[in-house]
Amino acid sequence: MVTTTTQAQLSPEELQRGWRDAHVKPLWEIPLAHKPDGDFGSPVLWPWRTMEPLVQRAIALASPASAERRVLSLIDPDGHEGDFHTTTNLNAGLQILLPGEVARPHRHSMDALRFVLEGGGAITKVDGTLARMEFGDLVLTPGWCWHEHWHEGTVPMVWLDVLNVHAHLHMGTFSFEPGPAHDVPAAVDSSAFSSANVIPDLPVSDISPVFRYPLDEAKRALDASAPARDGARRVRYVNPLTAGPVMPLLDCYLVRLDPGVTTLPFRTSAHSICTVVEGSGSTTAGGGTVKWEARDIFTLPHRAAVTHTAETTTYLFVVTDREILLRLGLLDEKVG
Ligand code: GTQ
Ligand code: FE2
Numbered sequence: 001m002v003t004t005t006t007q008a009q010l011s012p013e014e015l016q017r018g019w020r021d022a023h024v025k026p027l028w029e030i031p032l033a034h035k036p037d038g039d040f041g042s043p044v045l046w047p048w049r050t051m052e053p054l055v056q057r058a059i060a061l062a063s064p065a066s067a068e069r070r071v072l073s074l075i076d077p078d079g080h081e082g083d084f085h086t087t088t089n090l091n092a093g094l095q096i097l098l099p100g101e102v103a104r105p106h107r108h109s110m111d112a113l114r115f116v117l118e119g120g121g122a123i124t125k126v127d128g129t130l131a132r133m134e135f136g137d138l139v140l141t142p143g144w145c146w147h148e149h150w151h152e153g154t155v156p157m158v159w160l161d162v163l164n165v166h167a168h169l170h171m172g173t174f175s176f177e178p179g180p181a182h183d184v185p186a187a188v189d190s191s192a193f194s195s196a197n198v199i200p201d202l203p204v205s206d207i208s209p210v211f212r213y214p215l216d217e218a219k220r221a222l223d224a225s226a227p228a229r230d231g232a233r234r235v236r237y238v239n240p241l242t243a244g245p246v247m248p249l250l251d252c253y254l255v256r257l258d259p260g261v262t263t264l265p266f267r268t269s270a271h272s273i274c275t276v277v278e279g280s281g282s283t284t285a286g287g288g289t290v291k292w293e294a295r296d297i298f299t300l301p302h303r304a305a306v307t308h309t310a311e312t313t314t315y316l317f318v319v320t321d322r323e324i325l326l327r328l329g330l331l332d333e334k335v336g
Contacts (some may be wrong), residue, residue: 005110006212008012013303018151021336030282033110033151033187034136039286039287040285040286040287040288040301040302040303040304041078041286041302042285042288042301042303042304043283043284043285043286043288043289043290043298043299043300043301043306044062044076044087044290044297044298044299045290045291045292045296045297045298046075046296046297047296048293048294048295048296048297049081050051050119051072051094051295051297053188054072055158057073057215058070058072058096059098059156061099061102061198062099064101064102064104065101065102065104067263068104068106068159069095069149070095070096070097070103071093071094071095071101071161072093072094072096072098073086073091073092073093073277074086074092074093074094074297076299078121080293082206084165085165085166086162086178086272086273086299087271087272087273087299087300087302088166088302089164089166089167089170089271089321089324090162090163090164090167090271090273090319090320090321090322090333091161091162091163091165091166091168092160092162092163092273092297092319093160093163093172094117094154094158094159094161095114095149095158095159095160095161096157096158097149097150097151097156097157097159098121098151098153099121099151099152099153099155099156099299100109101150101151102148102149102150102151103111103124103148103149103150103263104146104148104178104179105146105147105148105179105180105181106146106148106165106174106176106178106179107144107145107146107147107175107176107179107181108143108144108173108175108176108177108179109143109168109173109174109175110142110143110163110164110165110168111140111141111142111143111163111164111247111249111250112140112141112147112161112162112163112172113138113139113141113161113162113163113246113247113250113252113283113319114133114137114138114139114140114146114159114160115136115137115139115159115160115162115275115317115319116133116134116135116136116137116139116157116158116159116163117135117158117159117160117200118135118137118155118156118157118158118159118160118214118295119135119153119155119156119157120134120153120155120156120157120300120324121133121134121151121152121153121155121157121299122150122151122152122157123149123150123151123152124135124147124148124151124152124211124263125143125148125149126140126142126145126147126211127145127184127185128144128184128186129183129211130183131211132211132212133149133157133159133212134214135215136214136216136218137212137214137215137275138212138215138218138246138252138317139211139212139213139331140210140212140213140239140246140247141210141211142247142248143247143248144175145335146179146181146184146267148179148181149155150299153266157232160275160297160317161225162250162273162319164249164250164321164324165174167249167321175197176202185187192304202207206251207316210239210240210241213237213246217275218235218237218254219254219315221235222234222235222254222255222256222258222315227258228335229264229335229336230262230263230264230265230266230335230336231257231258231261231262231263231264232255232256232257232308233255233256234253234254234255234256234261235253236252236253236254237250237252237254241320245322245323248323249322249323249324250319250320250321250322250323251319251320251322252317252318252319252320253268253314253317253318253320254315254316254317255274255308255314255315255317255318256313256315256316257279257281257308257310257313257314257316258310258313258314259308259310259311259312259314260309260310261305261310262307262308262309262311263306263308263333264307264336265305265306265307265335265336266306266307266333266334266335267303267304267305267306267332268302268322268331268332268333268334268335269302269303269325269330269331269332269333269335270302270320270321270322270325270331270333271299271300271302271320271321272299272300272302272319272320273297273299273316273318273319273320274297274298274300274316275296275297275316275318275319275334276292276293276294276295276296276297276315277294277315277317278313278314278315279293279294279296279310279311279312279313279314279315279316280293280294280310280311280312281308281309281310281312282308282309282311283295283300283306283307283308283309284306284307284309285300285301285304285305285306285307286301286305288301291333296300307313
C-alpha cells in the first residue's frame with residue numbers, strides 16, 4: 001500500500017539522490033515530456049569550401065591503416081553530447097582514400113552507401129563482388145556484407161558515406177565485425193544486367209550493377225522524366241531485383257531543379273541529406289535558408305515546408321530514411 005507521508009524534512013538534494021539511487025526520474029523534470037511541438041529545425045549546410053581544407057588536414061593526420069576508415073563525420077549541431085549523427089536515423093561523412101591505399105574489410109549491421117564527389121579509380125569489394133567508383137557513382141554496401149575499398153587511380157578520392165547507424169542505435173541492432181572476411185556468400189548473379197559497370201580485365205561475373213549506379217544513367221532517366229507537382233524532377237534509385245529502394249532502410253533519389261524555378265513547399269516526416277552534384281542555388285525551410293554550390297552537403301529539417309530555388313541547372317543526390325517511416329506507417333508527406 002502506498003501511504004502519503006510528509007516530505008518536508010527532505011532537502012532537494014536528498015530527493016534527487018533518492019530518485020537517482022533508485023534509477024528513477026520524475027517525468028515532470030524531463031524537458032521533452034508533454035511539451036507542444038517547438039519550432040522546426042533549419043537546414044544545416046556543410047560547404048565544400050569549408051570541408052576541402054579539413055580533408056587536406058585529415059590526410060596528414062590519419063590513414064586507413066591507422067583509423068580503419070579516414071572519415072570526417074558530419075555532425076548535427078542540434079544533437080546531444082556524444083551523438084554523431086547527421087540527421088535523425090542517418091550518419092554521413094566524407095571518406096578520403098589516396099592512390100594505393102587500402103581500407104581493410106569489415107562488416108556491420110548498418111547499411112552503407114557511397115556517392116563519389118572527387119576523383120575516381122577506387123574499387124569497393126562487397127562480399128565477393130567488385131564495384132568501381134567513379135565521379136557521381138552510387139555504390140552500395142548493404143548491412144552485414146563484407147566490404148573493403150582500395151584505390152587503383154592516380155588522384156585522391158573523396159566520397160560521401162551515408163549509413164543508418166543512428167537508426168540501428170535506436171533499435172539496439174548496432175553490430176560490427178572486423179575482418180579478415182570469412183563465410184563470404186557466393187557472388188550475386190549479374191548476368192541479367194547491363195554491362196555498363198564492367199571493369200576491363202576483371203571477369204564480368206564479379207561485377208554487379210546491383211551495387212553500383214552510375215551518374216550518367218540516373219541523369220538520363222531524370223532528364224527524360226516530367227517535373228512533379230512541386231516543380232522538381234525526381235528519379236528514385238531502385239534495386240533492379242526488387243524494384244524497391246536500393247537497400248531495405250536507405251532510399252535514394254536524384255533530383256533536378258531548373259534555373260529560376262522555386263519549388264512548391266514540400267513537407268515530409270522523413271529525414272534527408274542532400275548533396276549538390278552540379279549546380280547552385282538555395283533551400284529555405286523552417287525559417288532558415290542555405291545557399292549551396294557543387295559538392296556542398298545539407299540536411300532538410302523534417303516536417304518543415306522546404307522550397308528549393310536553383311540559380312543554374314542543379315542535380316541533387318538525396319538520401320532519406322523514408323523507407324523506415326513508410327514501413328512503420330509514420331510517413332507523412334504533403335506538397336503545397
Ligand atoms: O567505408 O566501411 O563513413 O564502416 C563509416 C563506417 C564508412 C566504410 C563510414 C564505415 C565506413
Ligand atoms: Fe564499413
